[in-house]
Amino acid sequence: MSKIIATRAIRGAHSIVNKAEEFYKRMLSEKGPDAKIGFPDTAYYLPFIYAMLGLKITKLGELEQVLKFSRSLLAPIPSERVWLPYLGNTLDCGMATLFAEEIIEVLKYLENPNFVKEPWLGFTSDAILREQGIKLVDGRMPGFAAIVGAAPSVEEAVKLVRALQERQILVFIAGNTNGVSIAEQLSQADIQMGWDTFIVPYGKDIYSAIYALNFAVRGAMTFGGLTPKGRKEATDILLYNKKRVHAFVIALGEVDDEKFATAAGAINFGFPVIADTDIDQILVTGVCTYEHVVSPVPLDKIVEKSIEVRGLKIKIEKPPIPVSYGSAFEGERVRKEQLAVEFGGKVSKAFEYLKMRNMDEIENGKVEVIGPDIDTVSDGGALPLAIMVEVAGRKMQKDFETILERRIHTFLSEASGVMHIGQRNMIWIRISKEAKNAGFRLKHFGVILNTKLLSEFPAIVDKSQVKIFTKLEDVEKHLPEAIAAYNERDERLSGLTDENVDVFYSCILCQSYAPNHVCIITPERLGLCGAYNWLDGKAAYEINPNGPNQPVIKGTCIDPVKGQWEGVNKVVQEKSNRALEKFNAYSIMEFPMTSCGCFECIVCVLPEANGVMVVNRGFSGMTPIGMTFSTLAGSVGGGQQTPGFIGVGRLYLTSRKFISAEGGFHRIVWMTKELKEGLQERLKRRAEELGTPDFIDKIADETVATTIEELLPFLQKVSHPALTMPPLM
Ligand code: SF4
Ligand code: ZN
Secondary structure: OOOHHHHHHHHHOOOOOOHHHHHHHHHHHHHHHOOOOOOOOOOOHHHHHHHHHHOOOOEEEHHHHHHHHHHOOOOOOOOOOOOOOOHHHHHHHHHHHHHHHHHHHHHHHHHOOOOOOOOOOOOHHHHHHHHHHHHHHOOOOOEEEEEEEEOOOHHHHHHHHHHHOOOOOEEEEEEEEEOHHHHHHHOOOOOOEEHHHHHEEEOOOHHHHHHHHHHHHHHHOOOOOOOOHHHHHHHHHHHHHHHHHEEEEEOOOOOOOOHHHHHHHHHHHOOEEEEEEOOOOEOOOOOOOOEEEEOOOOOHHHHHHHHHHOOOOOOOOOOOOOOOOOHOOOOOOOOOEEEEEEEEOOOEEEEEEEEEEOOHOOOOOOOEEEEOOOOHOOEEEEEEEEEEEEEEEEOHHHHHHHHHHHHHHHHHOOEEEEEOOOOOOOOOEEHHHHHHHHHOOOHHHHHHHHHHHHOOOOOOOEEEEEEEEHHHHHHHHHHHHHHHHHHHHHHHHHOOOOOOOOOOEOOOOOHHOOOOOOOOEOOOOOOOOOOOOHHHHHHHHHHHOOEEEEEOOOOOOOEEOOOOEEHHHHHHHHHHOOOHHHHHEOOOOOOOOOOOOOOEEEEEHHHHOOOOEEEEOOOOOOOOOOHHHHHHHHHHOOOOOOOOOEEOOOOHHHHHHHHHHHHHHHEEEEEOHHHHHHHHHHHHHHHHHHOOOOHHHOOOOOOOOOHHHHHEEEHHHHOOHHHHHOOOO
16 A cells, blocks of 8 residues: 555545535525535435435535535545555545535536536436446446546547447546546547447546446445445445446546545445556555556556456457447447448338248358348448348247347347347348448348357357348248248237246346346236346246246235235245245235336326326436436335335236236326337227227326326316226225
8 A cells, every 4th residue: 555645645635625615615605505406317316425424415505514524534634754554544535535526516517507518428317327227237238437537649549448348348437637538539539429339428527537436326226225324324335336336447647636536435436446657556455356556557458457457257259240349339329421221110121030940951150141232332322121040959949039039139239330220020220331331241240140149049049040131022022921920929928828827937137236126027017127028038047047037936826816926925035035025916006016227117106096107218207296207216126115116017018917906007097108109009909908999098198297286187087997996095
């Protein structure tokens, strides 16, 4: 442990706490102690302060106590000659720094709510936190890197960030080196930034690093179900991060006192610091899993070194294609100006279809392109497309076709410059000019699919080959076969009911973030993330018998109406680490299923309307319960049972078992327009099944009502059936 680091971190902490105090005093005299303060779209107050101190701060004057506390953590600045044998003082100063930084940032919002300007993003909302949390949960993101400063050149900046993206590591950016930030270097090189591409520029000064840390503490609260109260809970939250959030700091360029102080704060989370310049190392272990500060590491080695120091497990199976590849590119869009060629959507006929074959019918790894390739089309043009994938394997079964086929979307979108939307015969694919110029051709679709199917499904796929057709007559010739297969698959699931199977499937995929959460997936109630239905659970279990999906033998039925079984309860107790005793699969009021945080929709009871409302992720407006999706999500996630609230997959809404214990489908009094439109066909079918074909028109949406006062008269007017159903509460 070095005295220089300690001295500089402590000096930096003093400087930042002073600045926070000055800013506070100035705001106090301008706005008064009762001025409302807070970050946009969060239910966690000032998240870092809340997590560490349990304080729910909403007014300016309440910051006084936090500042006092920060000051009390500050050790006197040691003279350069004093030897500090351990980290204690430095770590405390790190905490003081983070409190002060959160105060500075929230005061910026108070001073000017619109201070965040492109390319910066500022505070991360709870909604985004949840959405990104899923990626941390399912392993799409192995961890995050907080980059502080700037690279020596634009080229080096791009190389560094690409290396992180290819490893699916989320990149947070804060601070600058001599007035330049790596975010500015990236935007000079025209690199797409934002949550979709895993590059998140928080802000140009070092104080914005707090956004990465208040993202991390909210992760522990949202997914880990930890509620802050005091010191013990604060420690739990920090430990949660050390164990489960694989983050580290990359410090580029000169490290000044304030950066040292911020780094000392990050070390409290178990996040080590790796620097490219020569700063003093802290190689002892203790707070972090391995070393705390490592330097100097050459820029081209820094990603490898960080992964080693943080102990990240990353498997990269990059298919041999001429563009970058990885889930960081999954959400990347190809805009019209960047377009080389597109397929499907509104512009041409296109579909994708995966089918099982016998072993001897397949030549492993073969790719055939039949018809014109993309370099025959002028930029911005279109082609018809059929992607026909054929797989074989000793353990392959027909039931797995859907699961493999559904992965085509992810596999193709992960190529940089390829955008893939939809599935089956509703796909829309775009390839960018950049990818085309780099040498990307249609055969690479085949290369990607063969590589990924073999590497991701070794238990069931032994051989894979791909045929790609781009002539309209070929596409039309093969389409009917694919459509017949799609229909047949749908039939298979729709014929299944909860009564006519003996096993359900459990899913604990989300336990890496919500340690007490378990989903029970039944034929008529899919996983709340919407990604796993009963057939998927079955297939996943057969593919990987030791995996996160296990069969659950229903056993004796305790309550057929509420949906409770002995066998299910046993598994729920076991897998929730005894946090839960029982589940009712069909009830929202009594022992409802829990949520991790990944739910596609939230259903909650509106007592005044004697019904329920449904809001989907992504809807940012107000709802009749007086809360937005992100606020509501705060009370639903974390693996706790909250009667009156459930997180569900959207397809559950039209299931016969949708809250059937409380009367089911007809309880829906309000849902977002987006949901209504997206589920149109299914909603209609369900309403007809119940003999109420006009029911959908009786469900209000945000164009009719966003408050309960607006909702009630509407329900009266349309004679909504919920009004005459037995009381919910
Ligand atoms: Fe997570 Fe449940 Fe989806 Fe499994 S089914 S991934 S536990 S939300
Ligand atoms: Zn989840």
